Amino acid sequence: MTVATPAPTADFTGSPARVLVCRGCGTEYPLAAQHACWECFGPLEIGYDPAALAQVTREQIAAGPPNIWRYAGLLPAGLDPADRVSLDPGFTPLVRADALAAELGLRAPVWVKDDSANPTHSFKDRVVSVALTAAKRLGFTRFACASTGNLANSVAAHAARAGVPSMVFIPADLEAGKVVTTAVYGGDLVAIDGSYDDVNRLCSELVETEEFEDTAFVNVNVRPYYAEGSRTLGFEVAEQLGWRIPEQVVIPMASGELLTKIDKAFSELVEAGLVEPPAGGWRVFGAQSAGCNPIVTALAAGVDEVTPVKPTGIAKSLNIGDPAAGPYALAAVRRTGGWMAEADDDEIREGIRALARTTGIFAETAGGVTVAALRTLVKEGRLDPAAETVVFNTGDGLKTLDAVAGLVGPTYRVKPSLKGLRAAGVMG
């Protein structure tokens, strides 16, 4: 039964978060489990007290743990370690990628921010830790999500660690690796015969039902908190570069939210006095797969409206055909003078292999999309090859093995003897 109860609120005293604010019309609401504006139906995000953010110092951050909670003073929840619902993700490696830069024709440093190093091996652990920490404070007693796979892994694992029941909703055609890696944690797993967009719509309906009143859907009713976790990627890159913002960043886009939040993190660091911006500002670049490119298409067409598509192709973790934050991603790219590019399945596979060969980082398909997009952006002259660039790898190659399984394998197969090795040419 659909009910119209007020959204649960909670005491967020001590957090720098002040209100929920509509990204469309600017209307403010108290901090609650609410994600859409009652005035204009626009998405809500967290509004912070600028004075609270400005109190955070580099020294405080450096004294914190080597995970996202070192930035607790910049997050809506989790300042008290006892409050956290978390696998303690974050502070993942920022890897200098000289050989990749050389291969793609860049002359300035290229870095890979490798979020496959998170506990469930994708950047989703960041957003889930923040969302569930807020959800606990808001009184929810079950955790849920709509997911293309990585989020499912993360929510199920977080719930298992916390000893809280979970129910995760996925499209039935997900990669086997992502299904097993969710189901093994023992929560409920609901496979929906439909696309991610169908799953997402269904969860938006469920959140309004009495039966799910106790349930935090991390990317629906507590989405404003969830999205804030992505900012930690921006904070970390700046800190790991010695408190500098890079001139260029290349970011994969599904809903488009990750891109907008990394950009927002950079702005906040400048406003909080923690870093100086680069002389010419920073430029934000987005990457999608050719099988799901609605934001890239809108940029190329010069329009603000993102027309939904029916996703295809191997980059399933990016297959959101109706990207909620698409217009905001467009705005960030346009404002900063960046651009976007897409990659087809063959380019994605080659992107995965190029990254592995040159850096020792094995990325999932989304990482292949981003590396391929970087290649295209350089080739097309959209990205300055003489400016420092950070590329974001958001997930692990072990989750999408099928993407490259047919392309790579043993170089030799031989009998166990020196004679066998010589005959096969292994001895040179």
Added chain:
Amino acid sequence: MTVATPAPTADFTGSPARVLVCRGCGTEYPLAAQHACWECFGPLEIGYDPAALAQVTREQIAAGPPNIWRYAGLLPAGLDPADRVSLDPGFTPLVRADALAAELGLRAPVWVKDDSANPTHSFKDRVVSVALTAAKRLGFTRFACASTGNLANSVAAHAARAGVPSMVFIPADLEAGKVVTTAVYGGDLVAIDGSYDDVNRLCSELVETEEFEDTAFVNVNVRPYYAEGSRTLGFEVAEQLGWRIPEQVVIPMASGELLTKIDKAFSELVEAGLVEPPAGGWRVFGAQSAGCNPIVTALAAGVDEVTPVKPTGIAKSLNIGDPAAGPYALAAVRRTGGWMAEADDDEIREGIRALARTTGIFAETAGGVTVAALRTLVKEGRLDPAAETVVFNTGDGLKTLDAVAGLVGPTYRVKPSLKGLRAAGVMG
């Protein structure tokens, strides 16, 4: 052609390592690429200058990076960051596992040291980083190994990051996940029609040939350096417990080396004055699979000799039928008053699931072996349920998905509508 050249030596000035020393007869050798004693054919290990180890302080360590190199002052190589050949593994989570303790009937704290968090998602990154850093100093220009899978992943990834050619030798019947995750890095991968023990023997022959004079086999000719990397697991556990050694540790055994080195690390910390031992000392427990249990069998039989077996079963990363450090593992377990247990394939699968359900950690089969062994050790009264226990998970469940793929999956499969969810019972 087999040649008899002197083993390459190098200047290890600045390192606390002083000599290579035979674990059999105690003969000492200069630091070189040598792994066996010329007197008794016993294995060599690193001998340190105790005064150098004693100079390392907790404060120095705490000021180091959040990876194994914070213990560089206790390692044979890598004190200068510029010398390191490394993916910077280590400082992985030590996770308090109250729900697991409750399920298995332990009344004192149980912790899981989760080495699936390393860059290539197994503890092998630790040993490979130390081995290749030493190998570079010893002048080698190609990296190689004999591997049951995890080591292959790690050597190939390290070589790719360093821009050094690699050649990795594996049994041809490895899990697909481990083959792809090695091949993707672009080095040479040689699949041998035989067991790991066959592969290992072959590499021991190759290392003596002219064609492989330039090649460091991490677990053959630079094995003494390699093995030392495992000590960082012991250092980390002690530091993460607030500079305490736990009363009991449960460790998976393949060659048996990991167990001996964690035990050695605890002794060294005590000798260096960095920790006090627990009042009753620490007890070391070992775990093998029922399909490859030669060390467990020797302990049960009360003998020092380990009789090789032909391995079977799903725990392939532990399938070393002729374990080189078996006698030393037996000695450590007997000296400390510990014990060993084995787990069959069904118990391994249930061990994986129990760990995932209770901690949110998805382990590979070796982790399942260890959790299952803990259960057995408690049940048989070998392990004290009232003493603090640390369990080591050495690899990631994503690498051995097949082990549980048939056992877990979606709880529901439904059409994308509220009506469909209600009909399926999802709404409760």
